[in-house]
Amino acid sequence: MTTLGTASAAPGEVDTGRLTVGETRDGSPVGLPVAVVNGERDGKTLYMQAASDGNELNGVGVIREVFPQLDPAELAGEIRIVGIVNYHGFQIDSHRNPIDDTKLNRTYPGDHEGTSSERIAAATFDAARDADLILDLHQGSDSRMIHETRVRCGRRHRMHQRCLELAKVFGAGHILDQKGPDGQLARAGPDEGIPTIDPELGGTVGFDAESVAVGVEGVFNVLRHYEFIEGDTDLTPQTRASGFDQYGAPAGGLVDFAVDLGDRVKRGDTLFRVTDAFGQRKAEVTADSNGLFWRTRRLPQVATGEYVCSVGTDIDSY
Known part of the structure; x- marks a missing residue:
């Protein structure tokens, strides 16, 4: 049985639900939208999330297109998804979490007794902590940016080569191989021994169809290469900057x-x-x-x- 928040799926099943991460100012529960896809066959576990920066919507667009295409009858392993991480920022089109004026992707692995952002980070990291792979979908905010994938653990990290392989498999065309700030999920995941990347899918206001398409293809490249689904991925050389x-x-x-x-x-x-x-x-x-x-x-x-x-x-x- 695969469970994430109120979503629960036995082998061969799919479910959606909510992951409670606190309450709003009127006492209403805050629930992040989540989904689980449990394959009929055993395999790896992929954790995927979007919109930890609340105004970065291309990752949400990717999940919106990928999820309906996931058939548990054709899947080996399981996929856990948090569709919108920065709940409060998403509501008002804000990069930061307005409840604590914090960039949420600087608070991982989080704190269950901490600030709003720390609690969200802790709850989502719990869902990712035993995964085999992590995709943290981003974009360059509302700047104009090329499509790239970020490897943030640093070249001396024991997981560096495995993160770099995952970035190449995702195949956005460009890789930024540079150690990131403390508190990023792409730093916290490798510290737990999990290959983690931070795809930056262009930069726009709202959805950009081309960037979403790059992200959708990237996710399916990962699913094929790591044998969640059948098929091959063409690992073409990419331009890397450090x-x-x-x-x-x-x-x-x-x-x-x-x-x-x-x-x-x-x-x-x-x-x-x-x-x-x-x-x-x-x-x-x-x-x-x-x-x-x-x-x-x-x-x-x-x-x-x-x-x-x-x-x-x-x-x-x-």
């Missing part, structure tokens, strides 16, 4: 980019220019090193020092 150069605006105004997302850049290449409202140039910013144009802000207006773009560095093929 660092980031981030660029801010040297002056306030309007940004014009000189390169497109995914373009290779060389040190000294112009990345963007800042003009005033009349098109008069105020500043020009060039690349500090060779790399790949990875991420940009979405809106053109900037204040002095405000984030503008990022270049992935230390590029190779994996």
